[in-house]
Amino acid sequence: MRIAGTGIGQGVATGRVALMPEPLATPSDAQSTIGVEAEKARSVESLGRVARALEERGATAGGTARDVLEAQAMMAEDPTLSDSIDELLGQGKTAERAVSEAFAAFRDQLAAMGGYLGERAADLDDVAQRVIADLLGVPAPGVPELDEPFVLVARDLAPADTALLDLDKVLALVTSDGGPTSHTAILAREKSIVAIVGAADALSLDEGQTVVVDAAAGVVVADPSADEVASAEARIAERAALVDAPATPGALADGTAVPLLANLGSSKAAQAAADGGAEGVGLFRTEFLFLDAGGSAPTIEEQRAHYVELLEAFPGKKVVVRLLDAGADKPLAFLNDAHEENPALGLRGLRALRVSEDILREQLTALAEADKRTSADLWVMAPMVSTVEETEYIVGLSKELGLKTAGIMVEVPSIALMADKVFETADFASIGTNDLTQYTLAADRLLGSVASFQDPWHPAVLRLVGEVGASGARASKPVGICGEAAADPLLAVVLVGLGATTLSMSPSALADVRASLARYTLDEARRLAETALAASGAAEARAAVTAALESLKETHS
Amino acid sequence: MVTRTVRIGSSHGLHARPAKLFTQAAAAAPGPVTIAKGDGKPVNAASILGVISLGVEHGDYVTLSTDAEGAEATLDELTELLVTDHDES
Numbered sequence: 312m313r314i315a316g317t318g319i320g321q322g323v324a325t326g327r328v329a330l331m332p333e334p335l336a337t338p339s340d341a342q343s344t345i346g347v348e349a350e351k352a353r354s355v356e357s358l359g360r361v362a363r364a365l366e367e368r369g370a371t372a373g374g375t376a377r378d379v380l381e382a383q384a385m386m387a388e389d390p391t392l393s394d395s396i397d398e399l400l401g402q403g404k405t406a407e408r409a410v411s412e413a414f415a416a417f418r419d420q421l422a423a424m425g426g427y428l429g430e431r432a433a434d435l436d437d438v439a440q441r442v443i444a445d446l447l448g449v450p451a452p453g454v455p456e457l458d459e460p461f462v463l464v465a466r467d468l469a470p471a472d473t474a475l476l477d478l479d480k481v482l483a484l485v486t487s488d489g490g491p492t493s494h495t496a497i498l499a500r501e502k503s504i505v506a507i508v509g510a511a512d513a514l515s516l517d518e519g520q521t522v523v524v525d526a527a528a529g530v531v532v533a534d535p536s537a538d539e540v541a542s543a544e545a546r547i548a549e550r551a552a553l554v555d556a557p558a559t560p561g562a563l564a565d566g567t568a569v570p571l572l573a574n575l576g577s578s579k580a581a582q583a584a585a586d587g588g589a590e591g592v593g594l595f596r597t598e599f600l601f602l603d604a605g606g607s608a609p610t611i612e613e614q615r616a617h618y619v620e621l622l623e624a625f626p627g628k629k630v631v632v633r634l635l636d637a638g639a640d641k642p643l644a645f646l647n648d649a650h651e652e653n654p655a656l657g658l659r660g661l662r663a664l665r666v667s668e669d670i671l672r673e674q675l676t677a678l679a680e681a682d683k684r685t686s687a688d689l690w691v692m693a694p695m696v697s698t699v700e701e702t703e704y705i706v707g708l709s710k711e712l713g714l715k716t717a718g719i720m721v722e723v724p725s726i727a728l729m730a731d732k733v734f735e736t737a738d739f740a741s742i743g744t745n746d747l748t749q750y751t752l753a754a755d756r757l758l759g760s761v762a763s764f765q766d767p768w769h770p771a772v773l774r775l776v777g778e779v780g781a782s783g784a785r786a787s788k789p790v791g792i793c794g795e796a797a798a799d800p801l802l803a804v805v806l807v808g809l810g811a812t813t814l815s816m817s818p819s820a821l822a823d824v825r826a827s828l829a830r831y832t833l834d835e836a837r838r839l840a841e842t843a844l845a846a847s848g849a850a851e852a853r854a855a856v857t858a859a860l861e862s863l864k865e866t867h868s
Numbered sequence: 869m870v871t872r873t874v875r876i877g878s879s880h881g882l883h884a885r886p887a888k889l890f891t892q893a894a895a896a897a898p899g900p901v902t903i904a905k906g907d908g909k910p911v912n913a914a915s916i917l918g919v920i921s922l923g924v925e926h927g928d929y930v931t932l933s934t935d936a937e938g939a940e941a942t943l944d945e946l947t948e949l950l951v952t953d954h955d956e957s
Contacts, residue, residue, distance in 0.1 A: 378888060382884070382888040389917045417921070
């Protein structure tokens with residue numbers, strides 16, 4: 312049997328299917344038929360069983376996971392929760408319903424408190440689902456826990472599922488729902504996991520069935536022949552060799568250099584990225600420093616130590632640090648605690664930093680000090696810049712505090728359209744394609760119901776990229792791409808054709824993008840870009856470029 | 869009833885790991901212990917959900933109470949946990 316879907320990337324994998332259990336429905340509020348005491352015994356037994364299982368997993372996992380799992384075990388047997396379950400059981404509810412209601416009440420209470428407590432709410436949800444599943448005698452929802460690596464087959468994956476995904480165990484992802492911009496697809500691209508999304512018939516696969524998942528062809532082959540498995544294994548080995556091959560600097564077929572940089576979220580990952588062939592860092596996110604510091608901003612000294620660690624991994628190389636980007640998806644209470652109706656359009660990025668200029672000045676000072684102590688080429692850029700005035704402000708302040716190279720991120724259409732004026736002040740621009748897509752198409756990137764709009768292949772987004780690329784070329788200033796789009800091997804070529812001079816991506820995407828760029832000349836990249844710009848929508852642009860590639864391949868051979 | 873008011877030393881306040889350590893110790897105490905934040909309502913110190921939902925932050929004051937046997941020793945032990953910064957590493 313062959314199941315078609317949208318392949319993400321060029322990979323192939325083979326292995327056995329593990330089906331992701333469906334999320335449980337809320338238990339019905341029907342009266343218990345077995346009586347209060349019997350329901351009470353059932354709930355105590357299940358809560359205990361789940362707590363023991365969590366403790367056991369904690370002991371196996373060790374480290375910080377152990378603390379989280381032990382805390383979850385304690386939540387299951389919490390005396391306050393147990394009182395509340397008993398009270399609900401006393402009203403004649405079933406154990407399933409009482410557990411569900413009691414957990415939900417605590418969950419809502421924690422979620423309403425926000426911040427760290429909001430995160431505990433998700434832990435609590437997970438415990439509740441486990442207990443209800445145990446009561447019902449069905450498998451617990453969530454990613455299956457198997458000893459052997461498997462091909463995960465699911466309807467779709469939620470962020471909470473993927474956060475728990477043990478990447479060493481997942482050979483490939485196959486979803487029946489979701490498109491090329493779903494959370495699953497984004498994760499797959501980021502982590503270089505072989506994936507096929509929107510494979511409508513995927514749920515007809517059986518647990519343990521052997522499959523070949525061919526992302527390049529967009530097909531899942533169930534019960535493959537020995538030949539099909541052998542051919543898949545040969546391709547897996549070939550791709551592994553590609554990844555292991557010594558990383559050469561990113562370049563087009565005609566030798567045009569396109570430095571390939573890494574997106575990093577912590578200085579700990581810096582050395583691994585450098586070892587993996589990153590020619591520098593195109594986006595270093597600094598939020599973690601501030602999120603980890605808890606309720607307040609870290610000191611200049613604390614920040615400096617982290618920046619030094621980062622810069623030391625890239626001696627003589629370019630490292631672009633993004634100033635603190637608090638906002639819609641990563642709120643920091645000390646920067647903006649106000650409730651906003653439209654946080655994506657609110658006081659975020661540079662706007663929030665300007666209001667707390669002391670925090671901004673401290674960060675710039677720490678960066679300048681770290682720069683002096685190391686030999687890396689440090690650039691800083693501000694997030695969520697929407698006016699030329701803001702550009703002048705942040706470039707001016709950065710220089711005043713001793714930084715040599717300062718630029719801005721292009722995430723808002725207004726600033727993309729004003730790119731020529733931006734380059735009169737800024738030393739460089741870096742395009743954040745995820746936010747640029749969200750703002751260009753007016754579709755909240757965190758909202759599942761409008762996820763289909765979040766596609767950087769949309770010609771409206773590409774025209775804005777082209778605008779910035781052309782202005783950068785006229786001013787002889789670099790234009791980087793640091794969004795999701797740069798990790799798409801095909802779109803990467805189009806972006807270079809539109810004038811991007813560097814591409815930055817998660818380190819796992821470097822090998823595929825490097826191989827893709829090496830296939831085309833600058834002229835070809837420009838022609839592919841024109842093809843994409845001339846399309847009427849995202850899907851049409853992708854299809855037109857894919858078709859143009861086919862004809863290019865013919866002329867090459 | 870023996871009570872003691874303590875300032876929280878943990879830099880992340882009383883959630884996550886510090887809350888777990890504290891509740892584990894409170895549950896092991898010979899009798900019931902309560903914890904209240906500021907002038908707030910006391911909650912069962914052996915309840916991780918009760919403790920977490922107090923929303924206790926670094927520097928907040930909490931009051932521990934118990935009338936169980938060995939109250940002083942129990943409160944000594946719990947106080948020690950609260951003033952320590954468990955997130956320091």
